[in-house]
Amino acid sequence: MSEQGAGREMLKMHNVSKCFPGTLAVDCVDFDVRAGEVHALVGENGAGKSTLMKLLAGSFNDYTGTVRIDGQEVKLHTPAQSKAHGVGMIYQELSLARPITIAENLLVGKLPVRGLFINDREVKRQARELLSRVGLDKLDPSLPVSAISQCEAQLVEIAKSLGDNPKILVMDEPTSALSSEEVHRLFAIIRQLKAQGIAVIYISHHLQEVFEISDRVTIMRDGRRQGTYQTDRITKAEMTHLMVGRSVDEFYAQRISAIGDELFRVEGLSRWGFFHDVSFSVSAGETLAVCGLAGSGRTELARAIVGVDRYDEGRILLQGEEVRFANMFQAIQSGVVYLTESRSVDGLAIRLTAAENIMSAHIPDHAKGIFYKAADGNRDVQELIEALNIYPAAAQRQALNFSGGNQQKILMAKWLATNPKVLILDEPTRGVDIGAKEIIHKAIDRLAKQGTAIILITSDLPEIVGLSDRAVILRNGHVIGEIPRNGILETELLMAANGEGEYVHV
Amino acid sequence: MSETNFDSNPACTVHRVRETSKFAQWINRLGVYVVVAALLIIGMAVAPTKFLSLENIRNTLQSVSLMGMVAVGMSFVVYSANFADLSAPMIIAFSGMITISSIRMGFVPAFVIGVLSGTLLGAISGFVIGKLRAHPVIWTMAYNFVLSGIVRWIYMGSQIYPDVIAPDSAAVDTFYNLSRASIPIGDFSLSWMTVVMLAMIVLGQLILKRTKFGNQLKVVGSNYEAARLSGINVTGVIITVFMIAAFCFAVTGVFFASISKMGAYYNGEGYDFRAVTAVLLGGMTLMGGKGDMIGTFGGALVMGMLTNIMNLIGVSTFEQYMVLGVAFLIIVWITTISDRKLGKS
Numbered sequence: 040m041s042e043q044g045a046g047r048e049m050l051k052m053h054n055v056s057k058c059f060p061g062t063l064a065v066d067c068v069d070f071d072v073r074a075g076e077v078h079a080l081v082g083e084n085g086a087g088k089s090t091l092m093k094l095l096a097g098s099f100n101d102y103t104g105t106v107r108i109d110g111q112e113v114k115l116h117t118p119a120q121s122k123a124h125g126v127g128m129i130y131q132e133l134s135l136a137r138p139i140t141i142a143e144n145l146l147v148g149k150l151p152v153r154g155l156f157i158n159d160r161e162v163k164r165q166a167r168e169l170l171s172r173v174g175l176d177k178l179d180p181s182l183p184v185s186a187i188s189q190c191e192a193q194l195v196e197i198a199k200s201l202g203d204n205p206k207i208l209v210m211d212e213p214t215s216a217l218s219s220e221e222v223h224r225l226f227a228i229i230r231q232l233k234a235q236g237i238a239v240i241y242i243s244h245h246l247q248e249v250f251e252i253s254d255r256v257t258i259m260r261d262g263r264r265q266g267t268y269q270t271d272r273i274t275k276a277e278m279t280h281l282m283v284g285r286s287v288d289e290f291y292a293q294r295i296s297a298i299g300d301e302l303f304r305v306e307g308l309s310r311w312g313f314f315h316d317v318s319f320s321v322s323a324g325e326t327l328a329v330c331g332l333a334g335s336g337r338t339e340l341a342r343a344i345v346g347v348d349r350y351d352e353g354r355i356l357l358q359g360e361e362v363r364f365a366n367m368f369q370a371i372q373s374g375v376v377y378l379t380e381s382r383s384v385d386g387l388a389i390r391l392t393a394a395e396n397i398m399s400a401h402i403p404d405h406a407k408g409i410f411y412k413a414a415d416g417n418r419d420v421q422e423l424i425e426a427l428n429i430y431p432a433a434a435q436r437q438a439l440n441f442s443g444g445n446q447q448k449i450l451m452a453k454w455l456a457t458n459p460k461v462l463i464l465d466e467p468t469r470g471v472d473i474g475a476k477e478i479i480h481k482a483i484d485r486l487a488k489q490g491t492a493i494i495l496i497t498s499d500l501p502e503i504v505g506l507s508d509r510a511v512i513l514r515n516g517h518v519i520g521e522i523p524r525n526g527i528l529e530t531e532l533l534m535a536a537n538g539e540g541e542y543v544h545v
Numbered sequence: 546m547s548e549t550n551f552d553s554n555p556a557c558t559v560h561r562v563r564e565t566s567k568f569a570q571w572i573n574r575l576g577v578y579v580v581v582a583a584l585l586i587i588g589m590a591v592a593p594t595k596f597l598s599l600e601n602i603r604n605t606l607q608s609v610s611l612m613g614m615v616a617v618g619m620s621f622v623v624y625s626a627n628f629a630d631l632s633a634p635m636i637i638a639f640s641g642m643i644t645i646s647s648i649r650m651g652f653v654p655a656f657v658i659g660v661l662s663g664t665l666l667g668a669i670s671g672f673v674i675g676k677l678r679a680h681p682v683i684w685t686m687a688y689n690f691v692l693s694g695i696v697r698w699i700y701m702g703s704q705i706y707p708d709v710i711a712p713d714s715a716a717v718d719t720f721y722n723l724s725r726a727s728i729p730i731g732d733f734s735l736s737w738m739t740v741v742m743l744a745m746i747v748l749g750q751l752i753l754k755r756t757k758f759g760n761q762l763k764v765v766g767s768n769y770e771a772a773r774l775s776g777i778n779v780t781g782v783i784i785t786v787f788m789i790a791a792f793c794f795a796v797t798g799v800f801f802a803s804i805s806k807m808g809a810y811y812n813g814e815g816y817d818f819r820a821v822t823a824v825l826l827g828g829m830t831l832m833g834g835k836g837d838m839i840g841t842f843g844g845a846l847v848m849g850m851l852t853n854i855m856n857l858i859g860v861s862t863f864e865q866y867m868v869l870g871v872a873f874l875i876i877v878w879i880t881t882i883s884d885r886k887l888g889k890s
Binding site for chain 2: 367368369370371377385386387388391406409410413453
């Protein structure tokens with residue numbers, strides 16, 4: 040361990056683990072950062088990067104393993120403890136309050152006072168000082184945050200965390216909302232912070248950025264560390280391979296799909312600011328993957344198709360006839376259904392029973408006039424519970440008392456119960472264990488074999504490889520290419536989502 | 546591949562989903578009827594002869610009836626996770642006054658007009674909350690204030706009397722009789738008001754449990770977004786909820802005006818708060834989607850019995866206010882705790 044000023048080991052995590060019900064999110068990971076170094080952390084969604092960083096931020100009090108900061112062993116059981124030990128976090132979503140001034144945001148919780156009153160001059164002086172550290176010398180700190188640009192807000196956010204004099208700064212996807220010019224400005228700031236001896240941990244899906252800014256890179260997969268490399272000694276291809284790693288062939292049996300006639304077509308669909316001129320078609324029995332990074336407009340696209348959100352231009356054809364759903368009810372009646380991304384927010388009614396959740400989307404189908412008896416759906420519910428192996432098989436148990444994987448199966452059952460013609464799946468296996476994942480995948484495959492057209496939106500690349508017949512690439516709201524069945528490989532998908540590779544046309 | 550593979554990892558036992566505690570389950574299963582039983586025992590202890598007399602039972606049921614009707618309406622609002630309809634007092638007052646104003650058209654038309662106009666007032670709330678997504682508490686509070694202004698302006702802030710509006714009319718007698726007539730059952734007699742309340746409880750229970758609307762309402766109350774994304778017409782459901790609630794308030798208003806033989810803007814005062822207390826006592830929670838009308842009936846009984854016992858032992862009205870207020874706080878506290886134990890993980 041080198042002990043000179045720069046390059047001193049600021050953070051050393053040894054053998055840390057953290058588990059959630061059913062999954063080991065971080066599994067015996069070693070991770071370290073030196074002062075004045077940018078250490079990138081990469082991996083697919085669910086690889087454990089965010090959990091590892093949350094652990095560092097003091098979000099969990101039940102992790103195992105040891106964490107040393109600046110050579111001293113510390114406990115990070117609350118966010119306050121982490122902060123006190125010099126860990127600064129900058130999240131993807133800004134934590135600034137938009138209506139109040141930049142200065143007040145920067146100095147929140149530690150506004151300088153004179154007697155009972157706030158010392159305005161001192162507030163401005165301190166705010167200016169912090170802003171100058173991120174190159175925003177010219178910005179007036181008395182402006183409200185709502186008056187500045189997204190990029191400036193991002194930099195103000197960094198300035199805010201610098202106010203606590205962090206030794207370690209964690210940046211989680213800091214560029215997701217920035218243009219390429221702004222990214223370069225951010226990188227200049229990061230280099231300055233490096234020069235000031237701060238240890239920076241940089242999380243990103245954009246591999247290009249990782250190569251540009253980081254000194255070392257750690258690759259994670261399935262909660263484990265796959266390796267740590269000097270960034271200049273690893274190639275993009277090697278990195279991609281390590282991120283993707285596992286052999287898919289063992290997990291997914293060879294699929295044989297019987298693709299029928301075209302069932303569903305989207306032509307030139309646009310919703311200003313979200314997605315533009317999106318066209319694709321899906322046939323009966325076909326699984327089409329929509330491949331793109333989070334924020335590429337894929338969820339917005341799905342919501343517009345089923346009538347939850349509006350769209351501005353374009354048309355949707357179901358079995359050759361134009362349809363425009365005013366709400367989800369019409370979509371379901373026509374057989375177009377959408378399994379939402381977040382089961383706890385808009386998927387399940389978590390306090391209702393499994394049976395009530397499974398039936399919730401097709402109460403009208405079981406109703407006799409205005410009357411409806413919950414027990415009438417029991418047979419369907421029981422069949423679905425068996426088909427999807429929901430454990431425990433207790434229809435009358437509240438959804439919140441099931442594990443994450445089984446909750447996801449309940450959500451899947453809810454949509455299977457509606458007998459869809461076109462099924463749009465948004466992250467159907469996010470945050471579930473391998474066992475549940477396999478069962479959900481088999482259900483999707485079975486449905487495709489019965490002639491359902493499936494649109495699969497997922498960040499899980501092996502899932503796309505294992506399930507889909509074709510993939511469209513969505514980037515920044517535009518379709519930039521299509522990958523045929525034989526071209527669907529994880530490396531290719533990862534490149535395509537980043538706007539590169541042979542199938543990208545724009 | 547078995548599901549439980551991952552559970553065998555010893556490091557993973559920390560964050561198991563906790564089963565609901567015994568206490569919370571117990572509170573949920575027996576619910577409010579434990580309190581009803583306790584109050585029965587207390588009542589017999591403090592006034593052994595009086596408490597169980599037919600006279601006293603009839604009085605208690607009578608006083609429970611009005612609040613019970615309001616509570617049925619309020620239950621729908623609470624069940625839909627819209628907290629409470631605070632415009633109940635003015636809808637009660639307004640529909641009573643409309644009925645009295647139109648009493649010259651005959652009793653039945655006046656009754657129908659009063660109830661319909663009350664229900665329409667609820668439809669407006671439903672539209673503003675369901676369609677425009679106003680916050681239910683803020684909106685109904687403001688709405689109540691506006692309605693109170695309108696009613697005072699129309700009637701110049703004074704009471705109205707049916708026998709002044711239509712002297713010597715048979716309709717007025719029928720109107721007075723509405724709250725005074727009763728159905729004899731052996732030695733006992735049950736007032737019409739109580740019958741109407743019981744009918745509302747039964748009907749409300751049927752609507753909640755056995756109709757398409759009730760089952761969709763349960764999903765809406767439990768998770769609004771999930772309901773919307775399940776193809777449920779959430780706007781329609783919420784408008785219907787506020788209309789049903791206002792219908793119940795309006796019927797209450799007509800009975801209230803009949804009891805007091807007059808209409809006044811202050812007729813419904815305090816009913817919002819007491820009805821919400823009864824509903825929460827009955828096992829519904831402000832998070833919505835939980836509880837039923839049987840519980841609400843229990844809650845209304847508890848409120849009535851509590852008042853009755855306090856009257857029997859000579860607690861003054863002012864002191865009763867304090868007791869009811871404290872009871873409300875305790876209920877909210879207990880239900881919040883048991884919600885937290887049952888609800889969000």
